[in-house]
């Protein structure tokens with residue numbers, strides 16, 4: 001996946017060295033974009049092995065509106081453990097904002113349902129947006145949303161594209177997960193709307209590499225990218241909430257070995 005390696009090079013070559021909230025320190029740039037074609041292949045990194053199982057369960061967990069790590073842990077996914085309180089709660093993070101955005105008059109908005117209804121009713125609409133960035137509830141979140149807002153777009157040929165604005169991006173650990181997750185989400189929304197997945201456009205605000213990931217980044221850049229895998233979804237699913245883990249089948253994934261790195265908390 002050349003686009004990802006290009007982002008690594010962009011940050012290494014142009015990044016500012018800065019202090020950050022976690023105390024680790026980063027080098028980073030402000031504003032970048034990558035585009036991934038979803039028509040022929042699935043954008044899962046091949047220059048290190050990615051744990052797709054964690055990514056699938058995390059996406060299903062967001063879509064269920066769940067914000068407690070129990071479901072993830074029951075499925076042996078531990079990526080959110082560091083941020084949870086003693087009861088496993090993360091507060092009003094993604095799942096809450098996507099499916100239960102609270103209005104001042106006491107109502108609740110399911111943005112995912114509205115998104116899908118909107119794409120079906122008015123495909124060429126310019127308002128197919130989901131926002132996790134809810135200023136009124138940031139204080140109730142264990143971590144303010146990094147993948148903050150996304151928009152869908154329908155082409156005249158029936159292709160469905162998605163663009164994400166990510167305000168803060170951990171390029172070595174978080175971004176490979178985010179690309180695969182939004183590619184899957186685009187495929188799921190396309191299937192339930194009777195459209196074909198077309199493109200994922202990833203737009204970044206603060207795009208950074210943590211200083212304790214630099215060796216890992218160099219190792220990754222020394223590796224030759226391999227051909228991308230394919231992702232098949234269970235074609236029977238017609239409602240987004242009906243998808244289960246077994247509905248995602250990855251074919252032809254042949255990555256270089258895992259590269260371990262510490263997560264900045």
Ligand SMILES: Nc1nc(=O)c2c([nH]1)NC[C@@H]1CN(c3ccc(C(=O)N[C@@H](CCC(=O)O)C(=O)O)cc3)CN21
Pocket residue numbers: 050051054077078079080083143170173174175177259260261263264265
């Ligand atoms: N600093 C930071 N970076 C992130 O990417 C991030 C956060 N914090 N906090 C919230 C979530 C949690 N995310 C995470 C957390 C851990 C891994 C991670 O350790 N990935 C390992 C494999 C872990 C596994 O699948 O069990 C990797 O090698 O990709 C990735 C994303 C993404 N987000």
Ligand SMILES: O=c1ccn([C@H]2C[C@H](O)[C@@H](COP(=O)(O)O)O2)c(=O)[nH]1
Pocket residue numbers: 021143144146147168169170171173174175178
């Ligand atoms: O999906 C995600 C979630 C988080 N991140 C990264 C981006 C930053 O390195 C941290 C969040 O720290 P802030 O100080 O709140 O920006 O987590 C990611 O890349 N992807």
